[in-house]
Amino acid sequence: MMYHNEQVIQAFNLYSKLSARGYGEKNELRLYLADDAIRGLVDQFAKEVDCAVISAGDYIYLIPISMGSIFHVSNDTIKRTYLPSKAVNLDIYLMYVAIIILFGEFYDSYQTIEATRDFISLEDWLISINERILSLKELGIEELKELEKEYEYNWVSIVEKWDAMDDIKENVKAQNARTISRMSFLNTVKKFLEAEELVRDIGNDEIELTEKAKTIIQRYYMELEYNRGILEFMYQLDKRKEEEKDAGHF
Template sequence: MFYDERQVKEAFRLYAALAAKGYGDKEALRLYLADDVVRGLVEEFAQEVDCTVIPAGDQLYLIPLAISSPFHISNRRLKEEYLAAHAVNADIYLMYVAIIVLFGEFYDSYQTTEPTRDFLPVTDWLNRLNERLLVLKEMDPEELEKVEREQEYNWRQVVEKWDALDDLREKVKAQDARTRSRLGFLHTVQKFLEAQDLVRDIGEHELALTEKARTIIQRYYMEVEHNQSILEFVYQSSQQKER
């Protein structure tokens, strides 16, 4: 296929801007939507680095789809930029589960494709995560070990890490990412999600999803096979416990 030189240069400039910042402004979104050829080229460039391009709200985002993508946030970067100095992989596993539960509260345990609530109090997030992990803690150890092998996910470390956090300090007035408590840990996760433009703090200790988060969850998050198996495990286990 023959491409006009102007369109190729425009597409590359747009992709380069996305690669540099991870997102584009209203003008980038306008250029992306206005020309089918430019849009197609930008998407091809993104595919070459295991990414996709999504418009959300009035911005454009470059989203990594695989660990192999150079734009994927590595475990090392998570530890260095967002977690405590003593953080280990179990902290990252727990962070991921906390995010699963947070998103699940907006999407009725992933039973809907549209959010069923506008905001989530952090205390509700904490309580639901407590419930989910208590169910896993009470599972038969051999059954949990079998699930770990199938999913290649260390659930026992997640439960142990959560248990190690001091839930007696939840009522401390000044909670921050350094506070060794469960609320302190959720504050750390919140800061990461805010940095990635996935949640907004709307005050009164309440969080709302961004347009970027809604788009990613609807288009990709529930469809990735590895995510699906983990979502089903976390929520089906809890539902069985509630019966």
């Protein structure tokens, strides 16, 4: 397709606004929605930096779709901004697992295209993570090590990291400020997701997904190309557990 110089300039101006903040109001970027040629150019600009442009709610977002994108939030940035000073990459991998499980709770273990619930409590999120980490442990270290080769994910260390965290007990009124608890870890993940406008705090220790999150999940998170099969692996543990339970009845 041949583009006029004016179209290229208009498209680049729109892309520049998106790249500067990562988002823009639809009213401000209405030309992106109204003109197919300009939208095509903006999408091409985004693709050149491994990003995609998505429309969600009242906003249009520029989101990175690969680790190599210059707009991807780096591990160092996550550690410096959200995690304790001694955090390592393993903390980030555990964050990713927690996020996978959180999103899966909204999409019935990624079996549905539309969200099946409106909100979730931090406690239910914690319970869900506990269940899946337990399922990982039940596979045994040797099998987990074999799976690490396939998924390039350090499942053994993730299990050990989660086990090392202390649960908050209701009968304990005060805890050492340095104690790393599972719930405080989830609050850290929650802050990251809020900063990225993926979840919204609705009070009572409950959160809901934003329209931005729903669009990203439906368009990218469920695609094998982007999640390296980790979603399927995490949630096939549920199926495997059910099959083993059914087999035990015979």
